[in-house]
Amino acid sequence: MDFLFSYIVLAEIYVLLGLSTNLLVGIAGIFSVSQAAVFGVGAYLVAHFMMAADPLSFIPSMLIAAACCVALNILVTLPSLRVSGDYFVVTSFGIQLLATAVFTNWAQGTGGANGLPGIPPPDLFGWPVETTGRYVLLCTLFAGLGCLAFWLIMRAPFGRLVRAIREDETAVAAAGKNVLRAKVSAAALAGAFAGTAGGLYATFLSFIDPSSFDLDASILLLTMVVVGGARTLAGSVIGPFLLLALPQLLTLVDIPTTIAAAARQLIYGLLLIVFMLFRPQGLAGERL
């Protein structure tokens, strides 16, 4: 049962990340390959606050981490307002490498390559979230709220505005709209989602290390959006659940773990290529 529960918890955390990536890449057309870096900052911040000499409890830690990730994501997205499209991918790639370097080498802050063990479980107003079953409830709550927020903004004028921006910024400005403000809003929301996911991830696993927040992780997020489907709520949910089921299935097959990890990367890569070539709209979305 714990096996299934921990799959659900991880999938729901990745749903938040899927929403974040979909907002930025699928909807606003800001092609970021550094969403895992923001996810990582959220995770390290929550770990830091909850493990401090004078520790904060779960909710305040999450709020501060989310606020920091909002600011951070706006900051890392700002270059996209100056350099467009293809050039931003390269900039964002640099940001991801920079973040990985910091996570790996800043030993006092992040534990370096050894990671950060012993992150305490959340405590919700005296209700300790210690069992995986309780964690499912907590993550379902967060993922549910994330989906609700995503659904509300996508059906509101904001959703239409960012979709229009993705197609033609000049025409949006000519229609009298503030393109900059809308893009910053999209980046802020994406940052809040990624930071929240980071906090849930750190407290659930109680151990984090840089390998969860590297370029591979960013590309996994993009793969989830491509396979699930860009610009739809269903796509942001289906992608994570499907792609995270894969490693779980591989553990059922009797192969050595070293091969299983390689096989997983191989299958992810193949999925990305096959979907881009034959089904660019993903399972339940629109063309990226």
Next chain:
Amino acid sequence: MTAYLQVDGLDHRFGGLRALQECSFTIEQGRITCLVGPNGAGKTTIFNVITGFLKPDQGSVAFRGRSLDGLRPQSIVHAGIARTFQNLRLFTDLTALDNVLVGISGQFGEEPLGAILRPMHTARAQARRRMEAMQTLEHVGLADRARDLVRNLSYGEQKLLTVARVLATGAELLLLDEPASGLSAGALDAIMSLLRRLQNEGKTLLVVEHNTRVVQQIADDVLFLHQGHLMAQGTPERIISDPALAEIYFGGAL
């Protein structure tokens, strides 16, 4: 008396090309003014300067006595001037109705926090805006295509939709870049009668147009641009019958 739109001494260079040279003119309220001239005369550049997409090297633009210099495109729309593009620039993955809705100003729910915290209010405000947008579509004759994606609309319908999108902004001075080019006879009549109707409702129009038949039928006033400079201004009859201008327009010139 201050002019409705005053363009004063505009100069602009693209590298070695002098696209505008001391270009000055005024436009009167409530009239349809056609901007004509050979290719490369600077017609679209003028549009880009007036609407804030291009900063001129020199010169200034004033609307109702208020300077527009240095304003960003969205501020100029709010000041009351909106434009279309020669290459349309519609949002082809959105519906016709959504294209018009993007143009409507001051909508609740354009900020994500408002949309999340006050969903009911957002939905009600949306419903009202949708009605407004439908009326605008009806006005240009596209009501039956409201739910269709723009890429499924005919070229003539797309041209009408660009007009609907500028109308949605509520601007009173409309800058239309070749609204009649490439249209079939039927679509041409539709757009010309639409332009007349807009004038009767109090809009002022500045229209880039190549087709002399269209110019003769709709223009109250014609501005003849040549090499970035205003060469002549007058009634369509006067401009079209001037042999010197015809020579520039139809060949031989440069």
